[in-house]
Amino acid sequence: MSDTATPTVIRREDYAPPAFLIDTVDLEFDLVPERTVVKSTLRVRRNPDAKPAAHLELMGEQLEFIGAAIDGEPYATVRAHEHGLTVENVPDAFTLTLTGACDPAANTTLSGLYVSGGNFFTQCEAEGFRRITWFLDRPDVMATYTVTLRADKTAYPVLLSNGNLIAEGDLSDGRHYAKWEDPFRKPSYLFALVAGKLVALEEHITSGSGKEKLLQVWVEPHDLDKTRHAMDSLIHAIRWDEQRFGLELDLDRFMIVAVSDFNMGAMENKGLNIFNTKYVLANPETATDVDFANIEAVVGHEYFHNWTGNRVTCRDWFQLSLKEGLTVFRDQEFSAAMSGGDENEAARATRRIEDVRVLRQMQFAEDAGPMAHPVRPESYVEINNFYTMTVYEKGAEVVRMYQTLLGRDGFRKGMDLYFQRHDGHAVTCDDFRRAMADANGRDLAQFERWYSQAGTPRVAVTTSYDEGTRCYSVTLTQGYTNGSPAARETQKGPLHIPFAIGLIGPDGADLPLRLEGETAAQGTTRVLELTETQQTFTFADVLAKPLPSLLRNFSAPVVVDYDYGNDELAFLLAHDSDAFNRWEAGQRLATRELLALAGRAAASQPLEINDALVDAFRRVLTDELLSPSFRELALMLPSETYLAEQMAQSDPAAVHAARQFVRKQLAAALKAQWLAAYERNVTPGAYEPTPEAAGHRGLKNLALSYLSELDDSAEAVRLATAQYEAANNMTDRSAALSALLNAQTATGGALDDPARAALEDFYVRFEKEPLVIDKWFALQATQRGTAQRPTIETVRALMGHPAFNIRNPNRARSLIFSFCAANPAQFHAADGSGYTFWADQVIALDALNPQVAARLARNLELWRRFTPTLRDAMRAALERVAAEAKSRDVREIVEKALA
Numbered sequence: 053m054s055d056t057a058t059p060t061v062i063r064r065e066d067y068a069p070p071a072f073l074i075d076t077v078d079l080e081f082d083l084v085p086e087r088t089v090v091k092s093t094l095r096v097r098r099n100p101d102a103k104p105a106a107h108l109e110l111m112g113e114q115l116e117f118i119g120a121a122i123d124g125e126p127y128a129t130v131r132a133h134e135h136g137l138t139v140e141n142v143p144d145a146f147t148l149t150l151t152g153a154c155d156p157a158a159n160t161t162l163s164g165l166y167v168s169g170g171n172f173f174t175q176c177e178a179e180g181f182r183r184i185t186w187f188l189d190r191p192d193v194m195a196t197y198t199v200t201l202r203a204d205k206t207a208y209p210v211l212l213s214n215g216n217l218i219a220e221g222d223l224s225d226g227r228h229y230a231k232w233e234d235p236f237r238k239p240s241y242l243f244a245l246v247a248g249k250l251v252a253l254e255e256h257i258t259s260g261s262g263k264e265k266l267l268q269v270w271v272e273p274h275d276l277d278k279t280r281h282a283m284d285s286l287i288h289a290i291r292w293d294e295q296r297f298g299l300e301l302d303l304d305r306f307m308i309v310a311v312s313d314f315n316m317g318a319m320e321n322k323g324l325n326i327f328n329t330k331y332v333l334a335n336p337e338t339a340t341d342v343d344f345a346n347i348e349a350v351v352g353h354e355y356f357h358n359w360t361g362n363r364v365t366c367r368d369w370f371q372l373s374l375k376e377g378l379t380v381f382r383d384q385e386f387s388a389a390m391s392g393g394d395e396n397e398a399a400r401a402t403r404r405i406e407d408v409r410v411l412r413q414m415q416f417a418e419d420a421g422p423m424a425h426p427v428r429p430e431s432y433v434e435i436n437n438f439y440t441m442t443v444y445e446k447g448a449e450v451v452r453m454y455q456t457l458l459g460r461d462g463f464r465k466g467m468d469l470y471f472q473r474h475d476g477h478a479v480t481c482d483d484f485r486r487a488m489a490d491a492n493g494r495d496l497a498q499f500e501r502w503y504s505q506a507g508t509p510r511v512a513v514t515t516s517y518d519e520g521t522r523c524y525s526v527t528l529t530q531g532y533t534n535g536s537p538a539a540r541e542t543q544k545g546p547l548h549i550p551f552a553i554g555l556i557g558p559d560g561a562d563l564p565l566r567l568e569g570e571t572a573a574q575g576t577t578r579v580l581e582l583t584e585t586q587q588t589f590t591f592a593d594v595l596a597k598p599l600p601s602l603l604r605n606f607s608a609p610v611v612v613d614y615d616y617g618n619d620e621l622a623f624l625l626a627h628d629s630d631a632f633n634r635w636e637a638g639q640r641l642a643t644r645e646l647l648a649l650a651g652r653a654a655a656s657q658p659l660e661i662n663d664a665l666v667d668a669f670r671r672v673l674t675d676e677l678l679s680p681s682f683r684e685l686a687l688m689l690p691s692e693t694y695l696a697e698q699m700a701q702s703d704p705a706a707v708h709a710a711r712q713f714v715r716k717q718l719a720a721a722l723k724a725q726w727l728a729a730y731e732r733n734v735t736p737g738a739y740e741p742t743p744e745a746a747g748h749r750g751l752k753n754l755a756l757s758y759l760s761e762l763d764d765s766a767e768a769v770r771l772a773t774a775q776y777e778a779a780n781n782m783t784d785r786s787a788a789l790s791a792l793l794n795a796q797t798a799t800g801g802a803l804d805d806p807a808r809a810a811l812e813d814f815y816v817r818f819e820k821e822p823l824v825i826d827k828w829f830a831l832q833a834t835q836r837g838t839a840q841r842p843t844i845e846t847v848r849a850l851m852g853h854p855a856f857n858i859r860n861p862n863r864a865r866s867l868i869f870s871f872c873a874a875n876p877a878q879f880h881a882a883d884g885s886g887y888t889f890w891a892d893q894v895i896a897l898d899a900l901n902p903q904v905a906a907r908l909a910r911n912l913e914l915w916r917r918f919t920p921t922l923r924d925a926m927r928a929a930l931e932r933v934a935a936e937a938k939s940r941d942v943r944e945i946v947e948k949a950l951a
């Protein structure tokens with residue numbers, strides 16, 4: 053499980069094609085929890101395009117070797133070793149049969165074949181297949197698979213694998229078998245099997261070209277009442293991909309299976325997607341609006357991989373963003389279409405805002421730290437550490453920029469050419485870029501730098517208006533801030549940046565835009581193509597000095613530096629036709645104010661709120677022309693994590709004090725308006741997970757959360773208690789509980805108050821719903837805590853709760869990760885207690901599940917940016933983990949952090 057040897061660095065430049073190819077794979081499993089025997093029969097031949105090699109080197113980990121045969125004859129010159137199997141002096145083409153065994157019951161890593169809740173599951177991406185059998189476990193080796201599963205029929209009535217079921221039947225001794233065949237060539241990371249006591253929700257649909265398809269969502273029997281939304285999401289995703297990209301489901305059967313022990317969200321195995329229960333199971337009582345939306349997005353994401361990832365896959369793991377960036381972009385477009393259709397710009401904008409918030413808070417931070425890497429990394433020690441915000445979210449932004457530069461139709465042409473050229477192959481990010489360029493007759497050579505340069509680019513903007521000539525010039529200058537060394541090393545030259553801009557006249561209306569040299573104005577938003585370090589763009593016929601609306605819809609993943617005045621930001625917030633930039637103006641205003649207050653808090657100076665911010669918030673809150681979901685986003689303050697990252701030295705306590713102060717002031721100054729918004733946005737009747745209803749609930753619950761900050765919280769407690777008791781859905785119930793807990797801490801917190809009662813009720817009510825109990829843990833881990841009872845004490849106590857189980861990643865995340873990553877003020881307590889706890893948990897998880905441990909390990913990577921006392925305590929914690937952790941996964945993270 054662990055690898056204590058000096059970590060080996062894998063480099064992109066060392067890529068070489070495999071010396072052998074495998075055309076067909078036939079697998080036979082005898083499934084027994086403690087010892088599963090796997091017989092693998094491979095058709096192998098030399099790769100004509102590779103350097104010849106005498107021996108066949110197969111990867112394998114944690115396997116027991118039983119035997120080998122070539123062309124049916126036992127083969128003696130086979131050496132099993134720690135990293136795999138060497139088959140010596142092989143012929144040019146042969147059939148290799150390997151028999152081995154693994155121990156799924158003891159597999160706590162949740163990579164390879166493992167047991168969860170008494171059932172068998174697999175997870176092979178990135179390198180888990182080698183934990184099942186010996187193989188050329190790399191994505192450029194594509195083969196067709198047949199799989200036979202044998203198991204006890206009572207314990208494992210359902211036997212599933214990729215593709216189509218071609219035979220099944222009974223065996224002696226109460227066992228049975230099923231044989232599956234996947235007609236599509238695939239890399240080993242897309243292999244999957246599932247066996248156990250499961251039931252399915254089924255639907256039959258007819259694809260766009262008239263073929264009958266069977267869709268199934270498999271779950272444990274007691275979860276069948278929570279599968280409808282996942283099935284609906286799958287059907288919507290299938291329809292959307294047909295319409296938007298002309299891509300159809302290629303198999304006769306498509307299955308989703310839910311498992312509660314899972315390292316990440318879900319996995320796109322061909323025809324047999326395996327999902328964390330969190331992204332499948334939902335009904336109104338157990339899942340929030342956010343859960344419903346996430347399920348739709350993840351079901352879409354995994355389904356879309358069937359073309360972008362599976363039919364066309366990655367040549368090597370450095371190309372991971374080829375499938376992940378593209379598929380995130382596709383799921384974002386799908387979610388946007390589901391929330392308002394392609395036409396409703398305002399509804400689309402709320403999704404865009406949510407995506408950009410994540411990017412800026414998480415990916416920009418990653419780019420400023422020791423794990424900074426380009427969208428296409430140059431090297432890694434453990435590939436599982438590179439399923440990152442950069443590869444996924446920045447990668448999606450890079451794909452979005454093609455669409456911004458080429459237009460929707462041009463982007464579609466590029467996609468069509470990409471599939472025409474590469475269907476059935478393992479390719480690179482360069483192949484994708486070439487398809488986009490060739491399909492549109494464009495030169496996208498410079499665009500390559502988006503794949504090879506780490507770090508967050510900045511674009512500085514200066515403007516000048518000439519009343520005499522009525523010309524307005526915009527000068528854009530691109531560069532990088534001094535980020536991490538990793539980022540600096542890769543910066544080679546200017547990027548090709550699509551910079552969308554609009555100009556707003558004194559009346560608040562968009563101006564028609566004519567660039568100098570053009571004969572007529574074209575539209576009111578223009579995408580300027582910035583390709584040099586500095587460029588000036590001049591607009592003509594500008595009758596009065598305008599206000600620029602910069603980087604509309606966040607057209608590139610950059611930071612814009614422009615010195616807006618507070619009045620200008622308030623004006624943009626009130627008038628910009630670009631909904632994203634309206635939101636952005638409000639955030640800039642709030643961020644500026646909050647950072648100023650955090651500076652004062654750090655210096656122990658008194659705090660006072662700027663009326664401009666209160667006025668701006670009042671206008672948004674009471675503007676009934678704005679959608680509730682937009683208002684909710686605009687009235688949410690930037691997160692403490694984001695704010696701390698903007699400080700010269702991160703000071704979580706000061707940020708917390710400033711943000712809490714502003715929340716309290718906004719609660720008090722706008723109390724009547726919050727109460728009115730609360731009343732106006734109730735959603736009586738049956739629960740519906742529609743974007744409109746979710747928008748109302750979101751704004752109502754935001755109002756409740758502000759009200760819970762008031763010194764006199766009686767009103768909030770009354771509303772929240774009533775809401776808690778009457779709720780017919782989890783969104784309202786959990787928001788009410790959260791408000792009660794908040795009000796309790798806001799007022800100092802007696803233990804016999806309504807918060808305690810609700811917390812107990814919540815547990816009892818949902819004891820049998822693990823995903824809801826995760827929420828119960830997370831709510832407590834993210835509580836503010838008081839001087840008398842800091843949150844760490846609650847967390848330590850909950851670690852001993854009978855329902856806590858560190859081996860279940862969802863549960864570990866709900867308590868440990870929530871505290872360490874989502875409660876910055878408490879986690880970064882001055883006494884360093886949070887860091888001690890963090891180190892203890894990283895070390896404990898490292899021994900069980902290195903992938904999950906490595907995620908938690910990343911939580912301290914920005915340690916150098918904190919105030920000196922915190923910095924020193926963080927370093928000490930990192931050093932302890934570096935001394936004790938064994939896995940390659942965790943070692944890579946902490947060693948990079950300390951380097």
Ligand code: B3K
Pocket residue numbers: 177178316318319320353354357376436439
């Ligand atoms: N491709 C998987 C992620 C696998 C992570 C391996 N450590 C899920 C997804 O992105 O769709």
Ligand code: ZN
Pocket residue numbers: 353357375376379
């Ligand atoms: Zn993915």
